[in-house]
Amino acid sequence: MEKINNSNIKKEIPDEGHGDYKKALYVDNKYFEILKEKGVSEAKNYRMRANIKSEYYDTYARLINEGKQKEAYKLAKKHAKTISGAAAKNHRERREGKYKDIRRDRNEENNTKQIEEHVKTIQKKQEVEDGTRHTQTSNNNTNIIPPGTFDDTLDNTPNNTPTNNEEVGGVRSYKDILRGVEEMKGAALLEYYRKITGEKNPTIPTGSSFEKLTKKWNVLKKASLYTIMGSLPALGVVAGGVLTGGASLWIHTLATLGGSMTGVAMSSIINKVGSKSGSRLHDMQALRGLEELNKRLNNKGYLPKPKYNILHQSLRELFGHRPQRNRRLTEISRGDLYYILNSGSLKEKKLQKNIKLVSVVLSLLTAGLAHQFLAPTDTATNEAAPAPTIPPHSTTEQSIKAPIFDGKSFMKNITDFWGNFFTFDGKTMPGFSAPHVPNCYSPKSLLT
Amino acid sequence: MTQLNQQQITERLSRDLNIQHLSPQEQKEIITQMSTVLLDRITIALIAELPQTEMSRIDMLLEHDQTEAVQALLAKNIPNSNEVAEEVINTTLKEFEELVNNKSLDE
Numbered sequence: 001m002e003k004i005n006n007s008n009i010k011k012e013i014p015d016e017g018h019g020d021y022k023k024a025l026y027v028d029n030k031y032f033e034i035l036k037e038k039g040v041s042e043a044k045n046y047r048m049r050a051n052i053k054s055e056y057y058d059t060y061a062r063l064i065n066e067g068k069q070k071e072a073y074k075l076a077k078k079h080a081k082t083i084s085g086a087a088a089k090n091h092r093e094r095r096e097g098k099y100k101d102i103r104r105d106r107n108e109e110n111n112t113k114q115i116e117e118h119v120k121t122i123q124k125k126q127e128v129e130d131g132t133r134h135t136q137t138s139n140n141n142t143n144i145i146p147p148g149t150f151d152d153t154l155d156n157t158p159n160n161t162p163t164n165n166e167e168v169g170g171v172r173s174y175k176d177i178l179r180g181v182e183e184m185k186g187a188a189l190l191e192y193y194r195k196i197t198g199e200k201n202p203t204i205p206t207g208s209s210f211e212k213l214t215k216k217w218n219v220l221k222k223a224s225l226y227t228i229m230g231s232l233p234a235l236g237v238v239a240g241g242v243l244t245g246g247a248s249l250w251i252h253t254l255a256t257l258g259g260s261m262t263g264v265a266m267s268s269i270i271n272k273v274g275s276k277s278g279s280r281l282h283d284m285q286a287l288r289g290l291e292e293l294n295k296r297l298n299n300k301g302y303l304p305k306p307k308y309n310i311l312h313q314s315l316r317e318l319f320g321h322r323p324q325r326n327r328r329l330t331e332i333s334r335g336d337l338y339y340i341l342n343s344g345s346l347k348e349k350k351l352q353k354n355i356k357l358v359s360v361v362l363s364l365l366t367a368g369l370a371h372q373f374l375a376p377t378d379t380a381t382n383e384a385a386p387a388p389t390i391p392p393h394s395t396t397e398q399s400i401k402a403p404i405f406d407g408k409s410f411m412k413n414i415t416d417f418w419g420n421f422f423t424f425d426g427k428t429m430p431g432f433s434a435p436h437v438p439n440c441y442s443p444k445s446l447l448t
Numbered sequence: 449m450t451q452l453n454q455q456q457i458t459e460r461l462s463r464d465l466n467i468q469h470l471s472p473q474e475q476k477e478i479i480t481q482m483s484t485v486l487l488d489r490i491t492i493a494l495i496a497e498l499p500q501t502e503m504s505r506i507d508m509l510l511e512h513d514q515t516e517a518v519q520a521l522l523a524k525n526i527p528n529s530n531e532v533a534e535e536v537i538n539t540t541l542k543e544f545e546e547l548v549n550n551k552s553l554d555e
Contacts, residue, residue: 005464035546082516141462172547172548172549174470174471174474174478177467177470177478177547177548178477178478178481180544180547181478181481181482181485181544181547182481182546184540184543184544184547185481185484185485185488188488188489188491189495191492192492192495195492195495195498195503196503196506196507198503208517215510216510219510219513219515220495220506220510221487221488221491221492222515222519222553223515223516223518224487224490224491224494224495224519224522224529225487225490226516226519227494227522227523227526227529228494228529228530228532228533257456345457429523430533431493433550439502
């Protein structure tokens, strides 16, 4: 038998900080490992010394090393830790092979599913290759987007009519489609180069010049994306509105998939929120709006202290908790929005607070974004857009300028500003429009 | 309230593209590729609207990574950029529709 010492025993049990249950599970697992490798005697021996209370480690190790095994076992038995009921049950069930059965069942179920899916895929591919019409029509898809959640009347994308396919013939396989798309990509870079050089048949440069060209092309693409996003009225959605049609949906997708609007950080936030909050698009839009707002308020990514304090106080008063100091606006809002938008089951009182907070966030968003995205931009100077002019009725401006934050008047102003957007009783939410804000989209659509 | 999640967007776009017969991964790949095609084409369409004189200015700005200034220049010169973008999107999607539904690529 190998020599036992205090440190050996410590190594054989999990770190401090694990609960009894986890420790017991660990010991169980180890017990089975030893049982498999060295036999029952060693395994029992292990469990005995692993379960011994830590203050008896030294004594136990000494007795074993002196060859007094019986005494050591007695000691271990006398001072063994109590295995929790759950762990004991787990141990018993495991010994009886319950988990093995569960695992086996689960594997079999997964395998069956995989096989079924695989067969389906093969059948589909076969159908496609045989030129069989794929008859999944729009009728099947009506379930995908719940009625009323998407305004189809505004969708002017011409190919949003799958029924036309029936007149046309079979659909292509993935390989063919991908090849076709590759061909569609064409020579955009060459086109661009043609345009900047003014030559009809320019030769694309190579080496570092090519890299430079590619870099410029990518910056141009980003700028063009910003441009179309800024000019599309539907992109009022940045502040949490509605996607109106195929084109704007595509532009949104460009921004999301390309991650080009605000870079990698935004993509990761969208992904994070998407995966955690049930992927509701308006969460993402609101978050994106907040990111933009934050960026515009302060290029460093942090709000200036006075503005931060106002927001901080507003959140504290309205939301009932105090955000940590120095947290980014986006971080506060991310957490809070996540909370708000997932608060369906909250009590009315909390919901009421949340509704109020939503209105604060929305008013901030409007003040920060309306001018950038919705109002005409003065670009005559070829400079970046000038600082936005806060609308005269904007409560945000009033709040920001106010030396001392007054929660009540702040809320009153918001009520004045947003009209009947929220009734603050947490029950009814009639429509809203803000005709006094030039070019302001109507968040009425938010509620439809 | 509009509640479209990523999954729904993908489904919606897949329906637009009529690629629902493909696996989710394949659909995603096609959508991503199409996004690239669209953005390329939109960008080309936008700069096609620009006078040649502005191109040299843009080139200079691009050289210095002045995205916002380029954006401002585009917005100034192309006030109807949204229409340009929509037209490109519609035309490209039509082209894609033909690709998926009709003509064999091998023909």
